[in-house]
Amino acid sequence: MQKNCIYLDNNATTKVDPEVVEAMLPYLTDYYGNPSSMHSFGGQVKKAVNQAQEQVAALLGADESEIIFTSGGTEGDNAAIRAALLAQPDKRHIITTQVEHPAVLSLCKQLEKQGYSITYLSVNHEGQLDLNELEASLTGNTALVTIMYANNETGVVFPIEQIGVRVKEHGALFHVDAVQAVGKIPMNMKTSTIDMLTMSGHKIHAPKGIGALYVRRGVRFRPMLIGGGQQRGRRAGTENVPGVVALGKAAELELLHLEEATARERKLRDRLEQTIIATIPDCQVNGHSTQRLPNTTNIGFKYIEGEAILYLLNQYGICASSGSACSSGSLEPSHVLRAMGLPYTILHGSIRFSLCRYTTDAEIDTVLAVMPGIVERLRALSPFKNDEASWLQERSMVISH
Amino acid sequence: MWDYTDKVLELFYNPKYQGVIEDKGEAGVKVAVGEVGSIACGDALRLHLKVEEDTEKILDARFQTFGCTSAIASSEALVELIKGKTLDEALRVTNKEIANYLGGLPEAKMHCSVMGQEALEAAIYNYRGIPLDVHKDDDEGALVCTCFGISDAKIRRVIVENNLTTAEEVTNYVKAGGGCGSCLATIDDIIASVQKESATPVSTSANHSNERSSVKPLTPVQKIALIQKVLDEEVRPVLIADGGDVELFDVEGDRIKVVLQGACGSCSSSTATLKIAIESRLRDRVSKDLVVEAV
Ligand code: FES
Secondary structure: OOOOOEEOEOOOOOOOOHHHHHHHHHHOOOOOOOOOOOOHHHHHHHHHHHHHHHHHHHHHOOOHHHEEEEOOHHHHHHHHHHHHHHHOOOOOEEEEEOOOOHHHHHHHHHHHHOOOEEEEEOEOOOOOEOHHHHHHHOOOOEEEEEEEOEOOOOOEEOOHHHHHHHHHHOOOEEEEEOOOOEOOEOOOHHHOOOOEEEEEHHHOOOOOOOEEEEEOOOOOOOOOOOOOOHHHHOOOOOOOHHHHHHHHHHHHHHHHHHHHHHHHHHHHHHHHHHHHHHHOOOEEEOOOOOOEOOOEEEEEEOOOOHHHHHHHHHHOOEEOEOOOHHHOOOOOOOHHHHHOOOOHHHHOOEEEEEOOOOOOHHHHHHHHHHHHHHHHHHHHHOOOOOOOOOOOOHHHOOOOO | OOOOOHHHHHHHHOOOOEOOOOOOOOOOEEEEEEEEEEOOOOEEEEEEEEEEOOOOEEEEEEEEEEOOHHHHHHHHHHHHHHOOOEHHHHHOOOHHHHHHHOOOOOHHHHHHHHHHHHHHHHHHHHHOOOOOOOOOOOHHHOEEEOOOOEEHHHHHHHHHHHOOOOHHHHHHHHOOOOOOOOOHHHHHHHHHHHHHHHHHHHHHHHHHHHHHHOOOOOOHHHHHHHHHHHHHHHHHHHHHHOOEEEEEEEEEOOEEEEEEEEHHHHOOOHHHHHHHHHHHHHHHHOOOOOEEEEO
């Protein structure tokens, strides 16, 4: 395994910040008490959990009592959706989008089988929603609208507050999967329309297996995990204390760096993207040009295939992604890019580069230096050279005996 | 990352046979091209063969591949496997051999080896002037997986050749079922029907191979009787459905002489019929050393 890679896959996961490691270590060694215990040994630990709650709340502009620690994004999404449905048993309609993370989409598919009706809002070729379509889908029967803040594959950011206003007019609950957006977009739950918001630790330089769910005070919440009375009955189970402490520290650092780090990432990302587009023919950026996370670019290279690009990049120690990591074993191109209606020439050859505050100028230089050669090399191998090249479509059903 | 063998990575990083072969009109040499896949599927391969007309020997081969690491490595492996072979010898290359040459492929990537074998066949059929879509209207050629454009015939064939028993395996080998998944039930049905069809002949052949390997080899009379039985029960019905027929003429040791009739006698695909439909079936059922010739 390479250690010193050029890591441009930060939307998949991030490096744990050394300060975060330092903060959590004592809770794996010296301070191993149970935060629910009555003795002072446990009490010390309880304090650390409370502090982490404050740190996370500060990053979200929320109150610490509104933070529930979870095991990560998937649990947060599942808990929020199920809670919203349990709290309003009479309402049987959910609105989401076609480009959500599988943590939301797969659950919605399952709920559909259980009799819920689900509206999957479409996106246009820039990955944006049509608010009229949302408006037309909202009814008195809508229990929940669950929409991601920013897309993990393209970085496209949805107009969350504009959506929230419409959702509130119809009396539905509003859940936002903000796993990709937290730490990259300033959040203020005090002035927001969001009822519940999911975040995940390992996308913001905390370890994997810890996350948080914001639940607005006053929103009726039915827990998914039932057992002891931890987290005021809203999520049973002894807290993952080292993880919780780590998440708190990571949130504190994220807030500290947010402005300057995102400005830097945006500059690096723009240089990467613009130089690639300017120097390599037949490629395009997938997703809206401005309503996008500052750290993400998804570029489609025509006539070549994503995995082959990744393996060649890997030779130079460069880590990127060809779609979302969770679905990379699948045979079909990314559901997000497909929902955007991109042509097949782009779909199969799209690469996502996602940056973080550790990304350097020199790393971007390296990518820019090797990328043209990689694309040229694979195009020399490819039978497709231009857009008429759907030649094989007809012939894909070969001889049968 | 996939768990690719060193051989896969070596061939992917250093392909030697990429490119095209142009037909320069050299005397005694013919260039043929075979294409499979599509940009929609995410895999496509165009194979160029340079064939010496007299001997039907593959003098050179090149590929153009759109696809992943293992698709490119499979194309390279294919060329390395077939260079110098005659077309008949090349036709016997299976997707398994391509995968073995690579030291194995991840199960989910077996379809890359299948694509290599199909492109080879397409190129040889083109060389021989056999239209690619000759069976398109057959019931057997019905489209099963619309996501990836995979026919019933192709699924059957990959099941038989690779002893597949689950729909998941079929997806790994030909992609069918790997999209919306709505064809998975049909794939299960096809697997069941292939298993049913093969149940009797397989046990027959198992019995015979036991006889062959354990106690006594087939006597000449038994061998002829078995050949006749396989021809009558497994080969002729297929040929008759295509407007042709076959008759056993003589057996000389391992050389089986047959007469092709009807459409099979005149059709330009008769060599392929001999090799694929008859010879390989008899090799499977009777003895792997058999050679079938038309008289
Ligand atoms: S029809 Fe086969 S996967 Fe969709």
